[in-house]
Structures are given as C-alpha cells and as structure tokens.
Amino acid sequence: xxxxxxxxxxxxxxxxxxxxxxxxxxxxxxxxxxxxxxxxxxxxxxxxxxxxxxxxxxxxxxxxxxxxxxxxxxxxxxxxxxxxxxxxxxxxxxxxxxxxxxxxxxxxxxxxx
Amino acid sequence: xxxxxxxxxxxxxxxxxxxxxxxxxxxxxxxxxxxxxxxxxxxxxxxxxxxxxxxxxxxxxxxxxxxxxxxxxxxxxxxxxxxxxxxxxxxxxxxxxxxxxxxxxxxxxxxx
Numbered sequence: 001x002x003x004x005x006x007x008x009x010x011x012x013x014x015x016x017x018x019x020x021x022x023x024x025x026x027x028x029x030x031x032x033x034x035x036x037x038x039x040x041x042x043x044x045x046x047x048x049x050x051x052x053x054x055x056x057x058x059x060x061x062x063x064x065x066x067x068x069x070x071x072x073x074x075x076x077x078x079x080x081x082x083x084x085x086x087x088x089x090x091x092x093x094x095x096x097x098x099x100x101x102x103x104x105x106x107x108x109x110x111x112x113x
Numbered sequence: 114x115x116x117x118x119x120x121x122x123x124x125x126x127x128x129x130x131x132x133x134x135x136x137x138x139x140x141x142x143x144x145x146x147x148x149x150x151x152x153x154x155x156x157x158x159x160x161x162x163x164x165x166x167x168x169x170x171x172x173x174x175x176x177x178x179x180x181x182x183x184x185x186x187x188x189x190x191x192x193x194x195x196x197x198x199x200x201x202x203x204x205x206x207x208x209x210x211x212x213x214x215x216x217x218x219x220x221x222x223x224x225x
Contacts, residue, residue: 031211042202042215043157050211090156100145100206102213104156 003027004105006091012111013081021076021108023091029103030096032074034066037088037107049074050096078110086112115140117205119216126193127224134219136203137185143205146179146186147213152199160201161188193223 005024013019023032031050035043047056049068063085065077078085091105116139126132136146147162163170163177163186170177174193179186190197203216 033211040200040218040220042218045212048211055211094211100208100210100213101147101159101162104149104158106156109154 004091004093004103006105006108008108009106010109012113014113015082016080019078019081021089023074023105024072025093027093027103028071029093031094032068033092033102034076035090035092037090043090081112083112086110115143115205115214117203117214117216119203119219121219122217123220125222125224128193128195130193132190132193132221134188134201135185136216138205140207141184143207145206147204148177148188149202150199151202157202195223195225197221198223
C-alpha cells in the first residue's frame, strides 16, 4: 500500500511557467519534507513542515514555496521555474517522536523547457 | 552544521563478494545514522539505521558499524547480488533536529 504519494510522477513545464507538485501521505505523520535531487547528487532539503509550522532552509531560493493545507497534503510551488530547477523532487514524512526516520515518496521528475 | 563525507563514490564488486561503504560526520551531537538505497529513477529506501547507543547492527546480509569516537560509520553488504546494484546514501541527524544530512552517495555495481 502506498504510504507517501506524489503527483504527478513526471511534470514538464516551460521556463517561467508556475508549477505545483503534490504530496499526500496515509501515515498521519506530523512532519513533511520537500527535497530537490539533481542527477548523481544527494537529496537537498528545501523546507519542511512540522504540523503547520513551516521551516525554510537558509539557502532555499524564494522561487520555491510550500503549502500544507492539512495533515495529509503538502504542495511545492515553483513560481518561475528556470532551467536549473529541473530535478527530481522528493517528498518525505516522519513522525514527531522519531523525526529522523524519514519515509520517501516516489518523486516527481520535473523537466523545464 | 553537520558535514557528512562518503567514500568511495563508485564501487564495483563481483557477485558474492563483500562491499563496504564508509562515512564520516563532523557534529559530535549527531546520534542517528540511516542508510538509504536508491535504484535508478526510484525513491530512496531506508535499508538500515543505527543510533549512537549501539556500535553495530545487522539485518541479514547488511550490517552497519558506528565508531562515535572517530565519528565514522560504515555499511557492510556481504554475499552481494546483482540486485544490490544501486546508489547508497548515508546520512546523519540528531535528537531534536528534523534535518537529515546526506553523504554524496556511492554507486555500487555488482558484476554477475
């Protein structure tokens, strides 16, 4: 059974055209994360939500925003995608008592034309 | 902040041989060390983890060792199989932090 679901799995957008990626979870975990992973690199944390509290990484560009309307869903908005934003975007979740144990979704591969 | 280094970046072994991947970390407060396996185009999957109150943990053909004094930890895979071929990431975290600090990854190829 899928626990962390990401939609779409593949997204193509044009340079500068806003795009939204979706993540949902059936685990009822408190914490949800968004990572960016470029080819042959480690996942890079963009931000995370602890319940409704938003935590941005210092080096995350302003171009990236996130929303978490409820426990189950979290969205990644890229306001004006550039060619350098083409990557795999991974969503992950963890439970508050063990925030370090993270469960990843299958990812959304973003292509920017 | 934490800095995790991982070696080697690529590793090729013959089927049946053992593979060892090593990571070092910089923050002595780190106390949780997971290993993730990522096959091409797929999600990172947790394969084993260790907390700082133990020095070694085994799960079938996979083991992880931790040396807190030296601040390094290693992944050991015995009797490797072609399906073990993937990129492996180590990571470090600490109590109260939500961040996982990842190593740069090791591409393991098991040659049949």
